[in-house]
Amino acid sequence: MDLNLPLAEVSVTSDCCSLATEVLSTHDALRYAEIFKLLGDAGRLRILSLIAREGCAPITTTDLVSELDLSQPTISHHLKKLTEAGLLTRQQSGRKAYYTIVPNLFAQLRTVLELG
Amino acid sequence: MDLNLPLAEVSVTSDCCSLATEVLSTHDALRYAEIFKLLGDAGRLRILSLIAREGCAPITTTDLVSELDLSQPTISHHLKKLTEAGLLTRQQSGRKAYYTIVPNLFAQLRTVLELG
DNA sequence: TTAATATATCGAAGATTATCAATATATAAA
């Protein structure tokens, strides 16, 4: 038998008071992990940040290429993934592609992060 | 010359109104990407969720092993990474290791996600 | 029609990662 009274021994100094009432289901965990994985890249974070700075004004692939130290194919690749995931929308106008932030999913992610 | 008036052509239907006033620096982007990368794994997300459910009560490695379909070494590995990143704290008591959520960093991540 | 521009896709190389079996370590129980 374990007579360690371990919970008493462990000092609980954290101000943690979880807002998470439900444990993430396997399904939701997979879904959110896929999106967090996209955020787990500095280049993509900066792409999102640059687009967000424009507010409602869309930004083109070329704009991003000129602001980041990444090749045009790499940036196009990131934009595709972010768009497919629902973090961005893409609108073509002439030969330019305009991207904007989709706020919805970001709000969901913030809720998932209410763990502490 | 570009006479497309593209910004007028692109319909701005999004309710985007960015709260992000500053573009993420390269340094911060790297720093946050490293943490989002950790959240980009379903197993780790569920580990965090299970720990958060306990509120302030710490949880042991074995508790997690019994709730997840991952081997004990894999879970220990994830716990180490999450702890090193500052998302968890670890306290040893006897032969058990108790883990708890560190709320601070989660709050920072929520701020970073205020893009839309 | 020909040339230039904007963007996307292809294919490949190199790096990183998740995972587990086996093993090590450290503590507690018998």
Add this chain to the structure above:
DNA sequence: TTTATATATTGATAATCTTCGATATATTAA
């Protein structure tokens, strides 16, 4: 001291991902 328990580390494999050069596509300009 011997055995059982709790956790961590090692080493290896398979899968995934980032990145870029080269190329393709599509649109506009000359």
